[in-house]
Amino acid sequence: MAVQLDGMSIVAVIAGVTPFKSIDEDQALVQQVQQGKAAAFELLYKKHYQRVYRIAKGVLLSPDDALDATQEIFTLAYKNIKKFDERSKFSTWLCKIALNRSIQEARRLQKYKKREAQLIEATDIPDAGPQMNDPHVINTLAQMKPQDRAVLVLHYWQQMTAEEIAQVMESTEGAVKVRLHRARDRFKNLYSERS
Amino acid sequence: MSNLPEDLDGLLWTIAEKRDLSAAEDYLQRFPTHRVELMKRLSALESLQKFAPEDVTVPPFTPRPISAPLPTTWIVASILGIGLVGVGVTLFNNAGNTKTETVPVASSASPAHQPSTAIPQLRASRTAAEGVSQSKQATVPLETPPPAPVKTPAQRAIVQKLKLDGVQLSLVLQILAENTGLKLDVQPGLIDPKVSVEYVNQPALFVFEDLGRKFGFQAFEDAPGVITILPKKEETSGVPPQPNESPFGFNPPQERNPSSPFSGPIGKR
Numbered sequence: 001m002a003v004q005l006d007g008m009s010i011v012a013v014i015a016g017v018t019p020f021k022s023i024d025e026d027q028a029l030v031q032q033v034q035q036g037k038a039a040a041f042e043l044l045y046k047k048h049y050q051r052v053y054r055i056a057k058g059v060l061l062s063p064d065d066a067l068d069a070t071q072e073i074f075t076l077a078y079k080n081i082k083k084f085d086e087r088s089k090f091s092t093w094l095c096k097i098a099l100n101r102s103i104q105e106a107r108r109l110q111k112y113k114k115r116e117a118q119l120i121e122a123t124d125i126p127d128a129g130p131q132m133n134d135p136h137v138i139n140t141l142a143q144m145k146p147q148d149r150a151v152l153v154l155h156y157w158q159q160m161t162a163e164e165i166a167q168v169m170e171s172t173e174g175a176v177k178v179r180l181h182r183a184r185d186r187f188k189n190l191y192s193e194r195s
Numbered sequence: 196m197s198n199l200p201e202d203l204d205g206l207l208w209t210i211a212e213k214r215d216l217s218a219a220e221d222y223l224q225r226f227p228t229h230r231v232e233l234m235k236r237l238s239a240l241e242s243l244q245k246f247a248p249e250d251v252t253v254p255p256f257t258p259r260p261i262s263a264p265l266p267t268t269w270i271v272a273s274i275l276g277i278g279l280v281g282v283g284v285t286l287f288n289n290a291g292n293t294k295t296e297t298v299p300v301a302s303s304a305s306p307a308h309q310p311s312t313a314i315p316q317l318r319a320s321r322t323a324a325e326g327v328s329q330s331k332q333a334t335v336p337l338e339t340p341p342p343a344p345v346k347t348p349a350q351r352a353i354v355q356k357l358k359l360d361g362v363q364l365s366l367v368l369q370i371l372a373e374n375t376g377l378k379l380d381v382q383p384g385l386i387d388p389k390v391s392v393e394y395v396n397q398p399a400l401f402v403f404e405d406l407g408r409k410f411g412f413q414a415f416e417d418a419p420g421v422i423t424i425l426p427k428k429e430e431t432s433g434v435p436p437q438p439n440e441s442p443f444g445f446n447p448p449q450e451r452n453p454s455s456p457f458s459g460p461i462g463k464r
Contacts, residue, residue, distance in 0.1 A: 042256060049253045057248045067254070075258040137246040156240070157247040184208065188239040 026090040033081050041081070045074050048091060051158065052098045058153030059102035059146050060109070061138060069105050073098045088167060095158075095168045099150050106146035140190040148183035155180055199232065211236035279370065348420040349377055349400035357402070360391045364410055367392060368403070368424060375399040377422050384426040386411060 026047075032040035052073050057066035076097050084093055141149050154160045154168065162176045169176060199207065203226070210218050211233065223230055352375040359367055365387045372379040377399060390410060394402050403414035403422050417423040 045256045046253055050250050053251055054248055063248075066248075067251075068259075071254075071257055072259045074256060078258060134242055134246055137242050141246075152243060156244050181208075184240075187243060188235055191239045191242060192235045 027086060030081060030084060030086070030090055033078070034084075041074075041078050044077075044090070048094055049074075051091070052094060054157050055095065055098040055150070055153055056102045056105075058141075058157055059099070059106050059150050061142060061149075065105070065109065066102075069102055070098075072105075073101050076101060092164070092167050095154070096170070099154070099168055103146040103150060106149075136191060136194045140187055140194060143190050144183065144186060148179070148186065151176065151180050151183050152187060199229070203229070207233055207236055211240050214241075347400070347416050349375070349403070349416045349422055350398050352376065352399040354394050354397050354399055354402050356395050358393045361389050362391075363387050364390050364406070367406065371399060371402060372422060377420050379422055379424065380417065381424040382426060384428075385424060386426065 026044065029040045029044050033044070049070065053066055053070045056069040056073065057063060060066050060069055073094075077094055080097075084090065141152075144152075151165060151169070154165045155162075160168070162173045162180065165171075165180070166173045166176045171179075206222065207229065210222060214237070219233060223233065354371070354375065357371070359370070362370075365381070365385065367390060368379060368381070371377075388410065390406075392406065394405075397405075400414075400416055400422075403424075406412075407414040407424070411427045413425040413427065415423055415425075
């Protein structure tokens with residue numbers, strides 16, 4: 001099974017299980033996009049959508065804002081893909097865009113305090129332990145800085161190591177560890193207060 | 196931050212992250228007073244990890260206009276407004292000096308050389324930069340040869356920086372005129388598309404003329420400080436006009452009669 005783009009076969013496929021098994025698949029797709037094969041971007045989009053959405057959701061908290069931001073992030077990636085120089089993995093580059101854009105958007109919107117207040121007033125919190133839409137978690141995250149939310153999201157939702165996060169955040173591994181430790185501690189304290 | 200020693204704090208986080216129950220029991224046997232702290236960490240991390248969003252249905256890719264990411268239009272409008280004001284202030288600062296200068300008075304004795312409006316940008320910048328020193332020569336007695344070329348207000352006013360994206364042509368002209376202290380006389384029939392322009396350190400007259408070349412009109416300084424915009428006629432616009440072409444029989448300022456009443460050195464009446 002191979003992916004067809006405007007009549008060109010671009011991806012070497014292993015075992016026919018899925019078209020996304022080739023090690024350099026991202027690179028091949030990126031090269032296709034850079035050569036003007038816009039359809040290749042659709043494959044990158046589908047492949048990385050969930051990852052980008054999670055970052056946006058973790059930083060922005062609102063599903064609607066996250067959906068909008070995800071489209072913007074991929075638009076940015078598409079527009080700037082010619083600048084991608086393959087010094088890093090495409091996924092790292094994309095995460096970097098996702099993170100920066102989400103943080104930028106979170107700062108701009110500045111409506112989370114208001115949202116948090118609304119949630120606190122409107123929610124009768126049942127004592128049923130953690131759940132997918134646990135308002136304690138939302139409210140706790142809402143009290144944190146976007147950068148702190150981001151580092152928690154990358155570590156606990158994307159299972160990224162401090163080294164990988166450092167690449168995305170253009171920081172050092174040590175600085176990421178310190179930030180992660182502080183963010184985790186702050187989350188724990190705020191969450192415990194609310195619980 | 197907890198008050199635990201750094202090493203124990205790190206150990207507690209490790210136990211909580213790995214959810215290693217046997218390690219937790221061992222730890223609590225040694226430090227039973229840390230039970231609450233361990234439970235807090237276990238609970239917080241469990242909640243955070245379970246809060247991770249589930250996969251969503253991937254919608255079709257719909258590229259967004261990144262330049263307008265803000266949720267409310269008034270914020271966009273205000274930013275645009277600030278940008279325009281910034282451009283205006285920049286232009287005004289440069290036009291300020293030219294507005295206070297006296298308009299050159301008629302002189303038949305020494306016809307002034309009007310620089311070509313079709314000159315390349317480099318020359319336009321150079322001649323514009325010479326404007327101040329030339330206007331100072333107005334105090335030099337007439338007997339001192341040679342008389343310095345005198346520039347019109349539209350040639351003296353410098354557009355330091357103008358960058359507009361997707362703005363209607365008429366608005367661009369208006370912004371230019373208002374911020375360079377020039378009057379605009381737009382003749383009927385101007386096509387008014389949305390345009391994107393960028394100029395840096397160019398005389399205002401050059402900018403008007405360049406816009407004219409690009410967007411189908413003739414711009415010239417009909418009188419000192421008055422820019423006339425003459426749209427090109429339909430019958431001549433079938434073929435895109437070449438730069439510097441004058442299909443209307445109008446002579447641009449550099450080709451006007453040198454004995455024009457608005458040519459000549461300053462100070463001679």
